[in-house]
Amino acid sequence: MTALSDFNATPLAERACGTCTLCCRLPDIDALEKPANAWCRHCTGAGCRIYEDRPQLCRDFLCLWRTDEKLGEAWDPARSHMMIYRQGPQVTVLVDPDHPDAWKRAPYAAVLQGWAREGEGGQYVIVFVGDAVFKVD
Template identity: 55%
Template sequence: MDLSFLAVNSRTCGTCTLCCRLPDIDYFEKPADEWCKHCLAGQGCSIYPARPEVCREFVCLWLASEALGDEWEPSRSNMMVYRQGGQITVLADPDFSDQWRHEPYMSQLQAWAAEAAPSGGYVVVFWRDQVIKI
């Protein structure tokens, strides 16, 4: 599945705030898997209009690309997917089981890895204290 094209679509964050929790954000000295001090649970960023560049540049692939099916909706999958060059990164919520290892997720992760490999790309999953390259 080609994720290089980011389509504008009608998806919204809804009550999802995983981007405020799962990644580490050096700008705020926020470690991975901890809530950002600016996050309002179920609402989003309290400083959204003045958020820093690192937050402005972040692109949640489920929001940006219809290539990700509804099963990848972060509130459903408990995962957040984004792209950095040839790398596809999956941040999995540590409060949930390893559902990324199960269908429909694992076969999609493997397909993305196979597609990325010829150009040196790969898929990496961060879950709890594990870093898994697919």
């Protein structure tokens, strides 16, 4: 996994990870030899055992919910069962495989379709659910 988000993004003061640990499960993290959709061996279920020594990628990552004030509480990854980030023009949605249809439900489906239709600067939306990949139209 390379860049996960716009690293210049600033977290919103009122938003914290809380009990969410989806970033410890959903993405692959080469530096930790962690495949996608597998729990990181350092995840305690409430945090990270190696937090002070975690890889730079983990230090730099902020999901879109933490940085985009337009995403309301429904988009909190712990509630939505999705982790969203930007990679240039690509909006990437990683869906918790325990909730594979989460991205198809309201309010998420309509917003994802809206982002795909906007296509600002060539923007597009890709959804990963386990091994399945979908492009939102």
